[in-house]
Amino acid sequence: MTTYVEERLPGRALSPRRPMANDLFLSNYLLATYGGCEFACQYCDLAVTSIRPLGEAARVFVDVPARLDRELEEIDPGDVVGLLLSESYQPAEREHRLTRQTLQVLAQLGQPTVILTKSPQVLDDLRLLEVIHERSLCVVIFSLPTVDTSLSEKLEGRAPAPQLRLDAAQVLHRAGIPVGFAVLPIMPYVTDATNHLSRTLSKIAATGAEFAVWDYLGIPNERHHERITDMLGTIARMPTAYYRDIYGTKPYPGLDYRIKIDEEMIRRCDMLGLDVRVPHRIYHRRISPSNEISLLLRHQAFRDTAQGRDRLAQLHRSLAEEAYLGRFDQVRMMQSPLWTTIDGILNPPPKPEETTPPPAA
16 A cells, blocks of 8 residues: 655756657656656666655655646747656546646646556546647657566556556547557566567557557666566566676666667567657647757657668767757758758748638629
């Protein structure tokens, strides 16, 4: 049983603006309505900074909506706010409705918003999601490391079952809300087998979701390593050397491992019609031009890298950084195969003038 403690925020509601928009989740700013998480997923990196055992207690930041209302006046209306720091739809939301109040503020001002969640409870706020998307942009991303129910129970603590997330995605898709899945973390020897990834992606594609993103299990310190070792012991008996071979002394898997999995994920997604990042059509002209161009270039750089086009990837990453800072060197931009699209963002065609029909005779 998780104990919820009502608190006021120790600082601002919004994080400092990111030095680059997050290419997985589009976000320029991060926001949390709760501190900690009742779901207590075994792999969660919140455990790295939590003093108490994960899931034992969580904080309810009661003043988030009021603070956010003031802080949004200070930021670019074309920047994206990401509810990504902790689970926004953990069970306490049914009582406190802090996420709903926060979405009401975002809807009122039409601030682009991305939500990462494991809970179908997001459907309770469907109308607010629709309003935000009508006024700017709203994207919902379900975190889903596996569609295997038995494995999910061992990895994801008290999180809702995978099928509930898949069903919720179908509802959002039918309602016109852009929806995707985050297959994260990919865990060596646990969820990285080709047949496992294929089954997960196939289930995702069947919901009507438009994209899938992924990342790898991070083991940032010895404390988290012990937690991961305990988790692996509930799944299978694996020698610790298995992970040592892949991670070495680094907190993330080695580059060769990641490239191999990236190639497989891209191939499978292409076969299923899933984009491997939030597709450009979703955020086109819904966020600021500097954000839009930067994300477009970073997403292309990811594909360039996976396909061995290293020089082009380096160019696109460099141009993305310049675009994010509002610097648009046309000569350099024209070196990109995306120049025509970029030019269309910078110089959109004029809207057709409305004509008044002649008065009836």
